[in-house]
Amino acid sequence: MKNQYRLAITAVMVATLAGCSGGAERRRQANQDFNYLDTKPLQSWNVPAGAQLSQVDDYRIPAQSYPGALGREVDIRPPQQVLTLIPGTRVINDTQGVTLVLAKPADQIKLWRMTQNILTERNVPLLSQSADVIETDWVSWEQGDEDVVVSSRYRIEKSVVNNQPTYRIILTDWREGGTDVPVSASNKERYSILMTNLMMARYDLQERELARQRAQELVKQIPISMGKDRSGLPVIIARAPYNVFWERLPDLLTQLGFTVEGRNRSQGIVEVEFRAPDDEFWTELGTKPIQLNNRSYRLQLGDLGNRTSINVTNPDGKPVTEAALESLAPVFAAAVERDNQTDG
Numbered sequence: 117m118k119n120q121y122r123l124a125i126t127a128v129m130v131a132t133l134a135g136c137s138g139g140a141e142r143r144r145q146a147n148q149d150f151n152y153l154d155t156k157p158l159q160s161w162n163v164p165a166g167a168q169l170s171q172v173d174d175y176r177i178p179a180q181s182y183p184g185a186l187g188r189e190v191d192i193r194p195p196q197q198v199l200t201l202i203p204g205t206r207v208i209n210d211t212q213g214v215t216l217v218l219a220k221p222a223d224q225i226k227l228w229r230m231t232q233n234i235l236t237e238r239n240v241p242l243l244s245q246s247a248d249v250i251e252t253d254w255v256s257w258e259q260g261d262e263d264v265v266v267s268s269r270y271r272i273e274k275s276v277v278n279n280q281p282t283y284r285i286i287l288t289d290w291r292e293g294g295t296d297v298p299v300s301a302s303n304k305e306r307y308s309i310l311m312t313n314l315m316m317a318r319y320d321l322q323e324r325e326l327a328r329q330r331a332q333e334l335v336k337q338i339p340i341s342m343g344k345d346r347s348g349l350p351v352i353i354a355r356a357p358y359n360v361f362w363e364r365l366p367d368l369l370t371q372l373g374f375t376v377e378g379r380n381r382s383q384g385i386v387e388v389e390f391r392a393p394d395d396e397f398w399t400e401l402g403t404k405p406i407q408l409n410n411r412s413y414r415l416q417l418g419d420l421g422n423r424t425s426i427n428v429t430n431p432d433g434k435p436v437t438e439a440a441l442e443s444l445a446p447v448f449a450a451a452v453e454r455d456n457q458t459d460g
Contacts (some may be wrong), residue, residue: 134367168213185346196309201320202227211301213286213308217431226283228274230319249273254291257307264293268307285312328363339365342442345418345425350438352426352445358384358419365417368451372406374413384417407443408436 163169198207203221211413218224231250235242241253254267269289275282287308290299338361343353354361362384366376369388380388398405411430418425428436428444 117250118258130395146419163220172214181328187246193225196306196313197314198309199316199320209305209309211303213271213284213305214312216283216312218283221281224283226272226322227283227315230322231272231315234315243269248275251288255311257310266303267294268299268311270308270311285315287311326408338452340445340452342445343425345427346420349427349435350441351418352441353420353449354424354448355422356424357422358424361415361424365415368448369415371451371454372447377412384419386415386417388413388415401447401450401454403447404443407440 123173137351161169175348195208198209198216199213200207202216202218202223203270205223206217208215208217216227218227234240235250235252240255243251243253245251250270250272252270252272254269256265256267258265268287268291269287271284271288273284273286275284285308287299287304290297290303338354338356340352340354343351346353362381369376369386373391373393374388376388378385379385389412390406390408392405392408408428413436414429414431414433416427416429418427426442426448
């Protein structure tokens with residue numbers, strides 16, 4: 117097994133300075149000279165004989181050592197920030213790494229299992245693994261703002277602190293261009309957060325997929341019938357929340373001869389093109405044909421709380437006839453029922 121593994125990080129990279137040009141050095145360093153480093157040290161003031169020195173201490177700089185980077189060593193890249201994609205999570209950053217204090221034990225269980233799966237799927241080499249601790253071998257990062265390929269080792273652990281489940285990522289070792297070097301505080305922070313964000317992004321993607329699957333299960337039980345909107349106008353009513361019905365609608369439309377041309381979830385708009393299926397299709401579905409011409413239409417969805425309204429207009433914004441809506445409602449209902457029988 118290779119002793120290094122390169123992780124794809126483009127999905128969660130924090131934005132770099134778009135105004136900078138040039139190589140990695142340009143992205144890390146201030147675009148100025150460093151002549152101030154050549155400034156001569158301060159010297160004691162020589163007071164002429166017989167003169168009396170008069171001074172105030174308001175602006176005196178204490179004589180002591182001030183640790184920190186200077187000149188080209190100063191990293192101007194914006195700091196990384198942990199993506200808090202798990203609801204209720206509290207983030208603690210320290211000099212060693214990142215700790216996520218999770219709201220529920222179930223979140224910790226899912227995050228830990230997902231971490232194990234990612235490391236296995238991507239063949240990330242491990243030094244050791246136990247029920248609560250994982251130590252990785254070298255993980256390599258190819259970054260546009262680094263002069264060389266950098267690599268890091270991690271200790272990932274879960275525990276319970278003050279009755280709260282935690283998940284912690286610690287960067288333990290550092291390499292630059294294949295050479296072991298001491299890790300700086302800024303790199304330890306940056307790449308601990310980067311690894312944490314990779315895990316958080318995958319967790320969020322996994323949860324979204326589960327939510328989509330749950331929505332599909334819920335929508336199978338949706339009654340669809342004719343009703344009226346808040347203005348008293350006829351509309352199709354799907355007895356399901358807006359976000360649930362929105363996920364399922366494109367598949368229903370595709371089954372019934374509609375081609376989805378575009379969608380805008382925030383506005384509740386679905387642009388479609390209709391081409392009527394043949395008579396055999398309607399016989400098999402057990403409904404009468406939809407009373408719509410072969411042309412473009414716009415579906416307008418409305419959020420009614422635990423229900424969703426559906427109206428249909430032509431491209432000019434004119435509503436279709438009530439008879440056309442009434443022909444569409446039982447077809448939607450029949451398509452949902454057919455899906456239930458197929459999946460069952």
